[in-house]
Amino acid sequence: MRRIGDAPTVRRLLIGAALFLAALFLLLPLVAIFAQAFAQGVAVFWDNVSNEYTLSAIGLTLFVAVLTIPVCLVFGVALAWLVTRFSFPGRRVLQTLIDIPFAVSPVVAGLVYLLLYGRTGWMGTWLDSYDIQLMFAWPGIVMVTIFVTCPFVARELIPLMQAQGSKEEEAAVVLGASGWTTFRRITLPNIRWALLYGVILTNARAVGEFGAVSVVSGAIRGQTNTLPLHLEQLYQDYNAVGAFACAALLALIALLTLAAKAGLEWRASRREAFL
């Protein structure tokens, strides 16, 4: 007997539609990016990539990602721990608040930070009296990037930690393990794959973030330009090859991220099959 919805025509139709749409909306643009980037040959591509400003944009982008990831990691683990291991009034509200960065437009986030920490902002005036400038400098870029990416790790961990429960940790403590030992030897190994997965997503978003960063960076070439911002500037300057060269770099990072993610998922499924 055939299962419901398993008619061959329906199946072929759905698979065909999915493949067609994936090619049209995902694969074609990706191919176009690399085609445009190398439209005038490898030498021109390389000239654009090794350009002083591009290199500085790449450096800043990686620098921001490197600062963002540990912060999000610690924040995410602490938050997931808090939400799944303790019950306190406001726990549900907190769980909803975690999603705010996902819910609001990154541009709005950037604007809020500008209003708060800009030279005339509430915090900004006070900071300015100490000669500390956050906006239109790399600290501002890091701050908004953290804001935009901070839910990823917690979002990955919370369902997993909820499903695993706290019995193993209780067992460890009964056996005499200290809080830190319990975390290091029991909690961390149990969540490591989800944690890594969260970091990969955080990294992808941190590298690619445009909206929030564009508001607070000021886009000073060679100083506060991240790769996505630099790309846009090149495009505005009618340097199509330059813009697409940067786009190709970003796409490459995205592809590497996807490969890492797929690798992790494959590993996880193999582990489960093995166990």
Next chain:
Amino acid sequence: MSIRLQQISKHFGNTRALEPVNLDIHEGELVGLLGPSGSGKTTLLRIIAGLESADTHPRSGKILFGDRDVTHVHVRDRRIGFVFQHYALFRHMSVYENVAFGLKVMPRNRRPSTGEIRARVFRLLEMVKLEDFANRFPAQLSGGQQQRVSLARALAVKPDVLLLDEPFGALDAKVRQDLRRWLRRLHDELNFTSVFVTHDQEEALELSDRVVVMSNGKIEQIDTPETLYRHPANRFVFEFLGDVNHLEGKVQNGILTCGDARLDVDLPDGHEELLLRPHELRLIETPTAHAHLPVTVTATVPVGAEVRVELEADWLANPWLATIRHADFERLGLTRGQRLYVEPRRWHRFAQQSPRYSPSPSTA
């Protein structure tokens, strides 16, 4: 190590989980906490362990292990072994690593050497008959094996008391029985004090030296299985410890009537409810002078050494259950729809607001 609880109570928010409880557990005793879900038995066990803290308002109770007051001692330092219902084995560690964990996390001055740890772990694995499984991971073991690992892990640190939370609840009937016997033997051999939680009356009666029957956050009775079964303190204990048939009716001149059912009872006039155990019912073909209880057989199920017979009648609100021997079953030639009479060998009765321990069951 004996365990003594004095005035231990617990609230979760506004819900009272435990009324002030006093409990004395002697050294070397195996005590079962028995009760339906929500009776507070697991809460009590977790308080003994220190995984839950008892109320400190309005009054703080006391927990003593031997002479040691552990009321404010952290669970880490209470020197207990705890076995969880779903084993709670460390899933990313091998069986060996699981059992060795408690020894490896000891402070350096108390920690045995690597060789000693190895020797002790293998001795424990041998004891739970899992020495060939040292390198397996928990997910590669059956439920019964996992529970044995969990027991070995708990015993590795030589705890003063062993606490088990529904230790066999997640296992199938056959394995449960084997493990039960095995735990009893182990307990007699090593002679540690242990407390276990269960909702299975058979398990509690078979395994325990004494059983603590709980309901609604309070202790109903503490006694040996024998006393508990023969002299239940109140109706709750009686009903919880086995299947019960009810007979409700009016007593007049020493005869209880209920529809067309009659039974001679030695009771004053008034409304009465009698309780009857299934094995205390005899099925007969003609009524006797003392009992006229006509019933119809609705189902017969052979279970092990006996046959469970379901009975219905117009005068019964709920069907009755009788357990009879196979020989009687064959002699009567029981079939569904057959009409018979019941003669109770014995019946029990509890006053509605029975003071604890006072009324003993009467006999017909």
